[in-house]
Every structure is written in C-alpha cells, then in structure tokens.
Amino acid sequence: MKYSAFVISVFAGGSASAFAPTAFKTITRQDSTPLFAVKTKSDPSPSTSSRLKRTTPLTGWAKDNDIKVGGVEIVASNNAGLGLYSTQNLSANDIVIQVPTKLTLSVDSPTDYNAAMEKNLFSSDPKAYRNSPWWTALSIQLNYYDKVDSVNQLAGGVDIKPWIDSLPRAYDTPLHWSESSLDELQYRPMMEAVALQKRVWRKQYDDLVAASKEFSSRISYDDFVWGCETARSRAFSGAYSGSAFNPIPYATVTALVAVYIGLGIGTVEQAANGAALVICGSILKDFVFPKLLKAQKYVICPLIDMANHVGMGATGNVAFEYFSDGFSLSALDPGVQQGKEMFISYGPRNNDQLLQYYGFVEQNNVHDVYILPPIRQWNIEALEEACGRKVGPGRLEKLDRAGLLGFATNNLNTNTEAANSIGGVVLTRATGIDPAVIQALRALMSTDDEWDDSGEAIGNFAAEVSPANERAARTAVRRAMEMELESKATTIEEDENLLKMYKEGKGVDNEEVLAVLFRLEKKKLLQEAIRSMN
Numbered sequence: 001m002k003y004s005a006f007v008i009s010v011f012a013g014g015s016a017s018a019f020a021p022t023a024f025k026t027i028t029r030q031d032s033t034p035l036f037a038v039k040t041k042s043d044p045s046p047s048t049s050s051r052l053k054r055t056t057p058l059t060g061w062a063k064d065n066d067i068k069v070g071g072v073e074i075v076a077s078n079n080a081g082l083g084l085y086s087t088q089n090l091s092a093n094d095i096v097i098q099v100p101t102k103l104t105l106s107v108d109s110p111t112d113y114n115a116a117m118e119k120n121l122f123s124s125d126p127k128a129y130r131n132s133p134w135w136t137a138l139s140i141q142l143n144y145y146d147k148v149d150s151v152n153q154l155a156g157g158v159d160i161k162p163w164i165d166s167l168p169r170a171y172d173t174p175l176h177w178s179e180s181s182l183d184e185l186q187y188r189p190m191m192e193a194v195a196l197q198k199r200v201w202r203k204q205y206d207d208l209v210a211a212s213k214e215f216s217s218r219i220s221y222d223d224f225v226w227g228c229e230t231a232r233s234r235a236f237s238g239a240y241s242g243s244a245f246n247p248i249p250y251a252t253v254t255a256l257v258a259v260y261i262g263l264g265i266g267t268v269e270q271a272a273n274g275a276a277l278v279i280c281g282s283i284l285k286d287f288v289f290p291k292l293l294k295a296q297k298y299v300i301c302p303l304i305d306m307a308n309h310v311g312m313g314a315t316g317n318v319a320f321e322y323f324s325d326g327f328s329l330s331a332l333d334p335g336v337q338q339g340k341e342m343f344i345s346y347g348p349r350n351n352d353q354l355l356q357y358y359g360f361v362e363q364n365n366v367h368d369v370y371i372l373p374p375i376r377q378w379n380i381e382a383l384e385e386a387c388g389r390k391v392g393p394g395r396l397e398k399l400d401r402a403g404l405l406g407f408a409t410n411n412l413n414t415n416t417e418a419a420n421s422i423g424g425v426v427l428t429r430a431t432g433i434d435p436a437v438i439q440a441l442r443a444l445m446s447t448d449d450e451w452d453d454s455g456e457a458i459g460n461f462a463a464e465v466s467p468a469n470e471r472a473a474r475t476a477v478r479r480a481m482e483m484e485l486e487s488k489a490t491t492i493e494e495d496e497n498l499l500k501m502y503k504e505g506k507g508v509d510n511e512e513v514l515a516v517l518f519r520l521e522k523k524k525l526l527q528e529a530i531r532s533m534n
Helices: 049-054 056-064 115-120 126-130 134-148 161-166 179-183 188-211 213-218 221-234 247-262 268-292 351-358 380-387 395-401 435-444 448-453 467-486 492-504 510-532
Strands: 004-007 025-028 072-077 081-086 095-100 105-109 236-238 296-300 316-321 326-331 369-372 425-428
Touching (some): 049 056, 049 072, 049 081, 049 161, 105 134, 115 126, 115 134, 126 188, 134 161, 134 188, 134 213, 134 221, 134 296, 179 510, 188 213, 188 221, 221 296, 221 351, 351 510, 369 510, 380 467, 395 435, 435 467, 492 510
Parallel strands (some): 025 316
Antiparallel strands (some): 004 025, 072 081, 095 326, 105 296, 236 296, 316 326, 369 425
16 A cells, blocks of 8 residues: 655654654555454463553453554563564555554653643642653653543543553663672663663652642652653654644635635635645644754554564554554565564664663664773873874874863763763764774874874864874774773673573573673674774
C-alpha cells in the first residue's frame, strides 16, 4: 500500500535521546485496512512471566478502544523481555498497529499544558508542572493514572489501567546499581553520567514536592523515578506539535466562497485569495511554526511501546497519521518474515545511552562512542617518546586558549544528555577520532620549523602539514588510546571468558553481565580505533 510520508525529526542520542526511543513520520493517507486483534504467547522466561500475564487484559482493552492490531503478537523471549513478533509474512508498508492519538500520553516541550495534572496535582502552582522537563511531566502523568485516577478524561473518560498495568515495574539500569557494580564498568564517563542523573532527578522531585502538597502526598520519590525511567525508555519524539487534520475550517471556507461568489459580493480571484489565506494559515500552524519554535512532542503509545530497538536494520517504523489522528507501526522494506521480531530504531543511540536509560547493551553498536580523557590529562612524555619528538614551547598554551585541551575540572551542569562534562576526546565507531583532536596533535607535535611556518596559529593545522607531522600526530593519538586500553583492570580476552562463564552458570546478577558486556564493547571500539591509526 503506497502512501506519502515525510520525516519530521530524528531524536538523536546525545542531543535523545532522546531521549526517548524513536522519531516519527507524518503519513498523509486516508484509507485504512481493518486489522486483527492482539495476541500473546504463554512461553515466557521466568524474569518476564509476570509482566506477560499483565498484558492479557491489554488485549480486550485495545479492542474495546479501537486500537487495531494484526500481524503481530506480544512474545516473551528468554533474553530480551517482551517484544512484537510477526504472525505472518509482512510486506513493506503493511500496518500492524494503529492507535488513536487520544489514547496516548504526550507532552509538548518546552511548555506543556495539561488541565488534569494542574487541577489535581498542582492547583497551587500550575507552572511547576508546565515548566518541567518532558520526562518529568510524563512521569507525573504516568503516576497520576497509576496512583490517583486511571480514567483519562482527556481521552473521553477511558480507563487506561490495563495499559498502565502492562508497563514494566522495575528497570535494571545503572541508576540502581551499587558503587562496586558501577566500578565494574571501567568507564568513568558513565559513572559521572549516572551520578549527574541521580542529582538532577532528586532535585526535580524535591522542587515538585516544594511546589505542591497534593503531589508530595501521593507520589513518592521511588514512584517518580519509576515514571521517569518509563518515560525515558518508552517515549518517542518528533518536532511536529500541531493538531491532526481538521476538515471544519476547509468546509467552512468552501461554503463561504460559494456564498461570496453566489451573492456577487466579490470576484472569484478575491474569494480564492481568502481561501488561500485560510489554507496557508492551517499549514503554518501545523507544520511551520512548530519547527520555527523548535517545539517537540514526546509520546508514549500503547502497544507500539512494546517494540524493541536495533541500531541498524530496523524492520518497523512509527508514524503519525495526519488525516486519521493516530499513530501507527508499519513494516519497513523488505518486510518481516513470519515468526521474526519487528524492531524499530530509537535513533542513533550509543551504548552509554542504551545502558543508562534502557538497561541493555547493543553488541557491535555502529553508533557507539568512547570518551577519552581530555588532552590536558594525557601523558605528554609518553607521547613524545612514541613520536620521537618533543613538544615545543607555546603549543599547549595556544591549544588551551583554543579550547582543545578540554576542561581542567568537571563542567557541572544539569543536562543529563551531556556525558562529556570534562571535554574529553570523543571517538566514534562511525567516524573515528574527532578531526579537531588530530588538528590539535598536529600542532602539539610540530617541529619548530612547522610551528613557525604556521604562524603559530592552530587554525593552520586543520589540514595535513607534512607526511612526517601527520605520522607524529597519528602516533600520538594511537599511543594515547593504547595507554587507555592498558589502564583497564581486565583485558578483552578476560572479559570474553567472563561472559562465557556467566552464560554457562546460574545465579549471576544481570548487572554483572551488563557491566562486563558494556566494558567489552568499549574496549573493542578502542582496539578498532588503534588499528585504524596504524
């Protein structure tokens, strides 16, 4: 089935997100194929059996509230929790789930207006809710429907308890790990990111408690954290924040144009100009202004939120259907074979984000990153020895003024999306070392002649200066990465053997496995980068 679609926004990891899982598209399509009812399988692993049972009432609730599902079923696997699996061969663009917008929970950012939340939890200070970060506002909504009143008046009085009950009740993320378990990550940027997350979330809760007795008497800090984790791991986002298609303005304009021309009040051209203004106004309101204002909408959608993530090769896509005012999940090219899981992409998420907010690690993640210490913390003597060159006077001072050495101390802030608070050197699997770092090391390892020829200007090292200088810069980067890898408490081989042992044994905590898997992926990324510098 063909349709016209355009991407509204992609929720990127360190900017997502991201939040939140995946970007959505807007579909301009007026026809719809009836779909089947949702199914579940009864062969879950012990860790997910309780939640699978809680999805059973979701089936009837979905059917009663015009959620259309067909071609997929909820399945519990032994290693990935619940997911959506195809019950038939699906072709590209086949829609498997359609959910009316009114049944979703959503937040507009930077300011969200929600009459129910403001009246029932923040009547004394509505701005405390309105100005909350998106994940805080969604946590408030989730807890309200879970702890206070499960009837969503904004959805026409629909009781959403079956959906809320189907949500995870606990998350195995580093937020809940002990200090010793965090140490096992062998990766300071993640430890700092989790520490920042704890501080920011605690402050958010304390501010809400100070603003509202209704909130503090009904929602505990643990409840708040549950809501935040649910929001961070299950919401998707997009820049579109206008309304769904509303035919009333167009019908009204058509009638007025007919009257205008029929009664001879004006010319056809004048009537056409008036109609064009109305149509343009609608387009501006729904599509242009939200982008100009950088407005974001974050949505948690029943059933669609069961879809799991894959970094590359997603087989499903989440979209907003403009004309039918709903969200859909459809198959991507080349389709999904019967019995296979339908994956969506949460966006280009690295393993830091996936572990911190979703509680899993993706092996060979193409979006993964490694944050090395800033250049100011590198062992300059070791670099000089590796390169056979000495760092001349003036280089470090110029690099510091150019902001290429990183920060002397942590840049403390409240942005939980920014894990690189000290300005460390960023290495990505997709693009390798940051080009600005190579530029800095060309200048740092330059001979006196190369330094003089550049006019002692760091900007003149943006491109290769000479083959010898380029070799020195790359050697310095390689040696810095080698020392980083050598500093780890365990080797790649030891971590691989540990994982094999964990798979064969019983009674191993999930966080132990995740910690080893996480640090192993980081070391492999370092190893790849070292080889690329040879």
